[in-house]
Amino acid sequence: MKILVAEDDLTSRRILTAVLKKWGYDPVATKDGLAAWNVLQQPDAPKFLLLDWNMPEMEGPEICRRLRLENSSNPPYIILLTGRDEKGDVVLGLDAGANDYIVKPYDPEELRARIRVGQRMLELQESLVEARDALAYQATHDPLTGVLNRRAVLGKLAEELERAKREKKRLSIGMCDIDFFKKINDTHGHQMGDKVLIDYVRCMEGQLQGSDCLGRYGGEEFLVISGPSANQDLCLYERLRKRVAALEVFGPSGPVSVTVSIGVAFATEESTVDSLLGAADEALYRAKANGRNRVVYDSDLSGHEIGGSLKPAVRACLESAGTRY
Numbered sequence: 001m002k003i004l005v006a007e008d009d010l011t012s013r014r015i016l017t018a019v020l021k022k023w024g025y026d027p028v029a030t031k032d033g034l035a036a037w038n039v040l041q042q043p044d045a046p047k048f049l050l051l052d053w054n055m056p057e058m059e060g061p062e063i064c065r066r067l068r069l070e071n072s073s074n075p076p077y078i079i080l081l082t083g084r085d086e087k088g089d090v091v092l093g094l095d096a097g098a099n100d101y102i103v104k105p106y107d108p109e110e111l112r113a114r115i116r117v118g119q120r121m122l123e124l125q126e127s128l129v130e131a132r133d134a135l136a137y138q139a140t141h142d143p144l145t146g147v148l149n150r151r152a153v154l155g156k157l158a159e160e161l162e163r164a165k166r167e168k169k170r171l172s173i174g175m176c177d178i179d180f181f182k183k184i185n186d187t188h189g190h191q192m193g194d195k196v197l198i199d200y201v202r203c204m205e206g207q208l209q210g211s212d213c214l215g216r217y218g219g220e221e222f223l224v225i226s227g228p229s230a231n232q233d234l235c236l237y238e239r240l241r242k243r244v245a246a247l248e249v250f251g252p253s254g255p256v257s258v259t260v261s262i263g264v265a266f267a268t269e270e271s272t273v274d275s276l277l278g279a280a281d282e283a284l285y286r287a288k289a290n291g292r293n294r295v296v297y298d299s300d301l302s303g304h305e306i307g308g309s310l311k312p313a314v315r316a317c318l319e320s321a322g323t324r325y
């Protein structure tokens with residue numbers, strides 16, 4: 001474990017550094033508060049700090065205060081080492097944000113024991129942070145494919161819609177449904193069905209860029225959010241359709257092919273999450289009714305889409321790609 005030692009007295013610094021090394025720690029020694037602060041700004045900064053109180057540039061309690069202001073979920077453990085032993089000083093030091101306080105001259109064995117206490121606290125803190133992050137991930141991601149789950153992708157859509165309106169940039173969504181997915185499960189088994197879903201998602205993700213995002217809306221239905229961006233790639237959905245149609249998923253009974261139907265809707269100033277989803281759903285329904293393996297755009301392209309209407313030239317481009325309204 002790395003331990004930051006901030007101590008302006010050369011002899012004390014050398015003794016402390018030597019003792020820490022002997023105990024198997026990895027001390028990082030600094031000679032004043034500013035140097036200590038600079039070390040703490042590094043990405044792999046020590047999480048355990050032994051700070052002298054009185055130092056040039058920045059005093060120990062000031063470093064404590066600054067660190068506590070950062071309000072990190074994984075803050076360092078700080079022991080203040082000082083010659084000051086008034087009761088009021090102890091209170092000041094702890095209130096500044098130190099975890100512990102040792103008065104010089106210190107007893108080496110006591111210091112060692114207190115370092116072990118801090119180490120246990122840091123280990124506990126890290127395991128709590130890991131557990132919390134894992135729970136947050138599970139609560140927002142689909143366990144099979146790793147993309148956002150329904151709740152999270154709808155939350156993302158609400159955010160992106162707000163952003164599109166605020167920044168006046170184009171936003172589209174594509175409701176993507178794998179054609180005849182039930183037949184894959186019935187013919188090749190659910191394990192193969194899962195593999196198809198995983199490969200399909202990786203294939204789709206490979207086509208997305210920047211802030212585009214993909215989430216599992218339910219079953220074999222996935223939602224693409226594209227934008228907000230000023231010059232949105234209008235061929236995205238057609239490209240997704242083609243890539244999926246070219247995808248081969250290998251299983252014990254040989255390769256399985258899939259196709260996808262996509263219903264696309266563009267946001268207007270009046271759009272809500274529900275109205276956008278409704279429009280995309282309706283377009284998806286028509287893609288299915290018209291023979292599947294196709295992209296159908298919201299029939300209400302009103303000319304009022306955020307970021308400028310889909311002008312006739314753009315419509316022509318979409319039509320030449322074989323997409324419909």
Ligand SMILES: [Mg+2]
Nearest residue numbers: 008052054055
């Ligand atoms: Mg000093």
